[in-house]
Amino acid sequence: MRSGSAWLLGLTGAALTDALALDQRDTPAVLAVPIVQERGNSRQISKRSQTVDFDFNTNSRSPYLYINEWRLNFTLGTPPLPFEGYLDTLSNGAWVLGWDETCEDSIECDHGRYVLGNSSTGKKADEEFKYDEWGAPLEGFTVTDIFKIGDTKVDNMTFAVLDMSEDSNNIWGENNIGIGYGNASTSSLIQVLVDTGAINSAAVSVWNETVLFGGVNKAKYEGDLYTFDTVMGNSSEKALRINMDGISINGSSEASNKFPLDALFGNLIDKTYVPKSVAQALNSQIGLTKAPDEYGQVNFSCKSISQDQTITFKFGKLDLEFDLSLFISRGSFEPTKPWIDVDSDVCFFEIVENKFSDYYDASILLGSNFMSLIYSVFDLENGQISLAKRKYDNSPDDIVEISSGKDGVPGAKDSAGALVGGDLSMTALVAATAMLIMAF
Ligand SMILES: *[C@@H]1O[C@H](CO)[C@@H](O)[C@H](O)[C@H]1NC(C)=O
Numbered sequence: 005m006r007s008g009s010a011w012l013l014g015l016t017g018a019a020l021t022d023a024l025a026l027d028q029r030d031t032p033a034v035l036a037v038p039i040v041q042e043r044g045n046s047r048q049i050s051k052r053s054q055t056v057d058f059d060f061n062t063n064s065r066s067p068y069l070y071i072n073e074w075r076l077n078f079t080l081g082t083p084p085l086p087f088e089g090y091l092d093t094l095s096n097g098a099w100v101l102g103w104d105e106t107c108e109d110s111i112e113c114d115h116g117r118y119v120l121g122n123s124s125t126g127k128k129a130d131e132e133f134k135y136d137e138w139g140a141p142l143e144g145f146t147v148t149d150i151f152k153i154g155d156t157k158v159d160n161m162t163f164a165v166l167d168m169s170e171d172s173n174n175i176w177g178e179n180n181i182g183i184g185y186g187n188a189s190t191s192s193l194i195q196v197l198v199d200t201g202a203i204n205s206a207a208v209s210v211w212n213e214t215v216l217f218g219g220v221n222k223a224k225y226e227g228d229l230y231t232f233d234t235v236m237g238n239s240s241e242k243a244l245r246i247n248m249d250g251i252s253i254n255g256s257s258e259a260s261n262k263f264p265l266d267a268l269f270g271n272l273i274d275k276t277y278v279p280k281s282v283a284q285a286l287n288s289q290i291g292l293t294k295a296p297d298e299y300g301q302v303n304f305s306c307k308s309i310s311q312d313q314t315i316t317f318k319f320g321k322l323d324l325e326f327d328l329s330l331f332i333s334r335g336s337f338e339p340t341k342p343w344i345d346v347d348s349d350v351c352f353f354e355i356v357e358n359k360f361s362d363y364y365d366a367s368i369l370l371g372s373n374f375m376s377l378i379y380s381v382f383d384l385e386n387g388q389i390s391l392a393k394r395k396y397d398n399s400p401d402d403i404v405e406i407s408s409g410k411d412g413v414p415g416a417k418d419s420a421g422a423l424v425g426g427d428l429s430m431t432a433l434v435a436a437t438a439m440l441i442m443a444f
C-alpha cells in the first residue's frame with residue numbers, strides 16, 4: 005500500500021477534494037519506519053577481535069558514541085508476531101533467529117524468535133540458507149511468510165530462520181533486515197517494496213531516526229544532497245561503497261596523497277576505520293603519540309586535546325564538517341570496570357586503524373559514529389549514494405518520492421556540484437500539501 009494514499013484515507017470530504025485536485029498519483033509512494041538506536045556490541049569486528057565480554061554501560065558524557073545498533077520493528081506470520089531487528093547496510097539479507105531451549109526463560113529472545121509451526125501461513129522452502137556476511141557465516145532454513153513493516157504488508161517474503169542450536173555458527177546473529185547489496189538468497193526488502201508497488205524505486209534514505217523507503221525527507225538535512233557512484237575498490241563484491249577524497253582536521257588535510265580511498269557504509273559497526281597511514285596522520289595531527297593497541301586504538305589524556313577542533317570528510321565537492329569531539333570517547337577498555345568510567349581521564353579517538361579490511365573489503369569503513377551524523381540515500385537501482393549533513397531542528401517533514409530510473413533522487417547534485425536530480429517543485433508542493441493535511 006502506498007503510505008501516501010493511507011494518509012488520505014482519513015480525510016474529510018472537502019480536504020480530500022482539494023488534495024485530489026492536485027494529482028493523486030503524486031502523493032509520495034514512500035514507507036517511513038522509525039529507527040531506535042541502541043548501544044550494543046559491534047558484531048563482526050568485536051567477534052573477530054575477541055572483545056565481546058565488555059560491560060556496555062551508558063556513556064552519559066558522549067551520547068554519540070558506542071551507538072551501533074539501528075533497530076526497527078516488523079511482524080511475521082499469522083497471527084502476526086512482533087520482531088525487532090537490525091537495519092543493516094552491509095548486506096541484502098533478511099533473517100530472524102529460530103527458537104532454542106534457552107528462550108523458555110530468557111530475555112535474549114525478547115526481540116522475537118520464529119517458530120515454523122506457530123504461523124499458519126509459514127511455508128518452509130527446500131533451500132537451506134547459507135550466507136557469509138563479510139566473514140560471519142550464517143546458516144539455517146528458508147521460509148516464505150507474511151511480513152509487515154509500517155503500514156505495508158508483503159504476502160510472500162522469503163527470509164531465513166537461523167539455526168540457534170548450541171553448535172551452530174549463529175550465536176552472534178540477530179534478526180536482520182539488509183538494505184545493502186549482497187548475495188543472500190532471501191528477499192531484498194527494498195526490491196519487495198518496489199514489486200508490491202509501495203515504492204517506485206529501489207532506493208532508501210537513512211538517518212539516525214528513520215529509514216524512509218522510496219523517498220527523501222528534505223527537512224532532515226542541511227545544504228544539498230550530493231550523489232556519488234558506488235565503486236568496487238579492491239573488492240569483487242558490490243557494496244555500499246564510494247570514494248572519499250580526504251579527511252582534514254581543523255582545515256589541514258591529513259595523508260592527502262593517500263586519497264581517494266574507497267569507503268564502505270557499515271552502520272552496525274561502532275567506529276570508523278581508516279588505513280594505517282591515515283590513522284597515523286590523524287593521530288599525529290591531534291597530538292597522539294602512543295602506539296595503537298590491538299584494536300588499532302590510541303588512548304590519551306582527555307585534557308590533552310583541544311576541544312575546539314573540527315574534522316571534515318571530503319567527498320567530491322561535498323565537505324562534511326563536524327566537531328572533532330564527536331569522534332572522541334571517554335572510558336576504559338578493561339572488562340572488569342564499567343564500560344564508561346567518568347572519573348578516569350582516558351580518552352580514545354574513534355577513527356582508528358583498519359585492521360579488518362580483509363573482512364570488510366574496503367579501505368575505509370564508515371561506522372555508526374559517522375553514519376549517525378549524516379543523511380544518506382542508498383539508491384540500489386542506480387548504484388549510487390547521496391549524502392548530506394544531518395539537520396537537527398523541528399522543521400516539518402518535507403517528503404518527496406524517489407522516482408524510478410536515472411537521477412531519481414530529487415534535488416541531488418553530482419559529485420562536482422551540478423544539479424542532476426531535477427526540479428521537483430511540483431512534487432514537493434504536493435508532498436507538502438499531503439503533510440499539511442496529515443497534521444489535521
Ligand atoms: C518496537 O515495538 C515495541 C513495542 O511497541 C517498542 O517498545 C519498541 O521501542 C519498538 N522498537 C523499535 C525499534 O521501533
Ligand SMILES: *[C@@H]1O[C@H](CO)[C@@H](O)[C@H](O)[C@H]1NC(C)=O
Nearest residue numbers: 085103116117118119121122
Ligand atoms: C509457539 O506456540 C506455542 C503454543 O501456542 C507457544 O507456547 C509458544 O510461546 C509460541 N512460540 C513463539 C516463539 O511464539
Ligand SMILES: *[C@@H]1O[C@H](CO)[C@@H](O)[C@H](O)[C@H]1NC(C)=O
Nearest residue numbers: 148159160161162191199200
Ligand atoms: C510473491 O507474490 C507476488 C504477487 O502475488 C508474485 O508476483 C511474486 O512472484 C511472488 N514471489 C515469490 C517469491 O513467490
Ligand SMILES: *[C@@H]1O[C@H](CO)[C@@H](O)[C@H](O)[C@H]1NC(C)=O
Nearest residue numbers: 135136137138186187188241
Ligand atoms: C557472494 O558469493 C560468493 C561466491 O558465490 C562469495 O565468495 C562471496 O563471499 C559472497 N558475498 C557475500 C557478500 O556474501
Ligand SMILES: *[C@@H]1O[C@H](CO)[C@@H](O)[C@H](O)[C@H]1NC(C)=O
Nearest residue numbers: 039040041212213214376396
Ligand atoms: C539523532 O540525533 C539527534 C541529534 O543528536 C538526537 O537529538 C536524536 O535523539 C537522535 N535520534 C536517535 C533516535 O538517536
Ligand SMILES: *[C@@H]1O[C@H](CO)[C@@H](O)[C@H](O)[C@H]1NC(C)=O
Nearest residue numbers: 237238265266279361366367
Ligand atoms: C588494491 O590492490 C592493489 C594491488 O593488490 C594494492 O597495491 C593497493 O594498495 C590496494 N588498494 C587498497 C586501497 O587496498
Ligand SMILES: *[C@@H]1O[C@H](CO)[C@@H](O)[C@H](O)[C@H]1NC(C)=O
Nearest residue numbers: 253254255310311312313314
Ligand atoms: C581550530 O580552529 C578553530 C576555528 O578556526 C580555532 O578557534 C581553534 O583554535 C583551532 N584549534 C587548534 C587546536 O588549532
Ligand SMILES: *[C@@H]1O[C@H](CO)[C@@H](O)[C@H](O)[C@H]1NC(C)=O
Nearest residue numbers: 294295303335336337338350
Ligand atoms: C593506554 O595506553 C597504554 C600504553 O599504550 C596502555 O598501557 C594502557 O593499558 C592503555 N589504557 C587503556 C585504558 O587502554
